[in-house]
Amino acid sequence: MPLKPDSNMALAILSTVLCCVPTGIYAIILSNRVDTLYYEGKYKEAEYAAEDSKKWSIIGLVLAFIIYLIIFIIYSIAIFSID
Numbered sequence: 001m002p003l004k005p006d007s008n009m010a011l012a013i014l015s016t017v018l019c020c021v022p023t024g025i026y027a028i029i030l031s032n033r034v035d036t037l038y039y040e041g042k043y044k045e046a047e048y049a050a051e052d053s054k055k056w057s058i059i060g061l062v063l064a065f066i067i068y069l070i071i072f073i074i075y076s077i078a079i080f081s082i083d
Contacts, residue, residue: 002043005050007034008057015060019067023060027053 009031016024030053037046 004038005047007031008053011057015057019064020060023056027056
């Protein structure tokens with residue numbers, strides 16, 4: 001029995017809380033599937049679910065960073081353009 005892959009649940013929750021709810025929720029669902037698949041004996045599928053969970057969590061965090069950066073730029077332009 002191989003080691004259980006990390007489900008990346010904390011990363012998925014962080015991604016959901018920061019901004020990107022759709023990608024975060026999908027990552028949480030995949031994180032939950034890691035444990036389910038592992039205990040069913042489907043080790044390869046559990047590993048794939050763990051990788052996908054990490055991928056979607058990182059996508060959500062990158063999208064959150066980009067959105068926050070755009071908001072910061074818009075507010076900076078608005079503040080410095082006041083005469």
